[in-house]
Amino acid sequence: MGGWFSDRFGARKAMYGTFVVMAVTSGILMMPNGHVVIHQPDGSQSEHLAYSMGVVPFTIVLFLLGCAMGVGKAAVYKHIPEYFPDNVGSVGGLVGMLGGLGGFFLPPLFAYTKVWSGFPSSTFFVLFLLTLVCFAWMHWTVVHMLHRSSPELSDHFEAPNASIPTRTEPAVEATA
Template identity: 25%
Template structure:
């Protein structure tokens, strides 16, 4: 059986095809994962939702997509990313079809929960793409595959226009067609990664014993959670506070998601050459600063956009830096570590919309929710500085 080192120095075609297809498939999956955010105003009207119900709907897909990253990442390591990716995309077709048929909020939540499986594509993509590249190139390679997060931006740009032109159900027919196309292309053009059939679930779960797994999870809770939360909440903020229409709000949401995604491989590439933890402390400081700008900007749309842009750039850079370190935590268990780190990061996208919606309903203010983000950034900065900057722990030398 081929080893990871053999693969890393093997067929360049297989490596770059794996990287390309894993990225494109993740884009399509993330479009499904984030489908409700750009359509939130329309869905709220159709189902007569309160602010709390709307934020619950936005958060629900994130829940399953986060928790299930752990087992899906382990399965990808054990049985192969190609197989798992194809099975995952076939499954996603079910809730996409369900959404076109539901008529109650309860059933819509069930469909939203199931479509959350699309978020596990991240764990599969990282596991599948990473084995084709040597360690010194993995920061850049994983930054590229993680650009599949761009699916959030693509959804924000396209889905409101499709809904406005062809109707609500046309959105989900469009997503189903894209998913079927990717299933076929993945089956034809991608080669399965080498796997270790003797690997056990308990062995993969051993990564939970590594303290570095949990530190990276905490940091990713902030950076990736911020990406998911703000991609979903930006249209809500712009619509509720500034009265921006759904299509324009979707464009701003796409801007945020695009900045977060495009800067990610730059952060990963920089982490190939510089000490990652040293860069992360500045990421957390910048997130705190730009979050403060957002908190103070709810009377000025222009300042709000500046805060969103700055936060997106800082969070995206941080995402790239963090995932440079993932393959070093436990050799041969990249999918498992990705699952844990990605799961906690996804939960960072699950809770904030709920908390923000609850605080808004209780106090009538969004500012308190943003203040909690600043506190979280400062906690991450303190932990990072104490453990990795002043301490003697080094994930990557």
């Protein structure tokens, strides 16, 4: 399924969509219960809009988060041959190694944030922050790679129907 999104819309658009879905779902999951507190000018306060997420909605949003991660994984492996055509094997190995390190470092980080904050949902706050950092890093990296290699094509990358501008040489006038 994730490969279909990457093939149909392009790896970059699939990754942007993945980051948006991951940010929204982890943002929802990091605050599954709560209410709005309004502080009045006289010093009193009132609580409004209490909300609570049950098991079924929580499971559905968690499932969407997992699906977005799967689509993102497929999009990452579609990025590799597009951006690093001469180093597919080494970059793929590096991506796999970083994925393995994520599985090594994130569980203790989740546990430390739970102990530090006292909230079990702090795990999703870590995912939310990590998603935002990775989104910004990927966007900055891709934009700078495109601008450096061919600035005239930076707006046309992964747009199959876009007309690609051609470079025109200035006309040389013959002098007599």
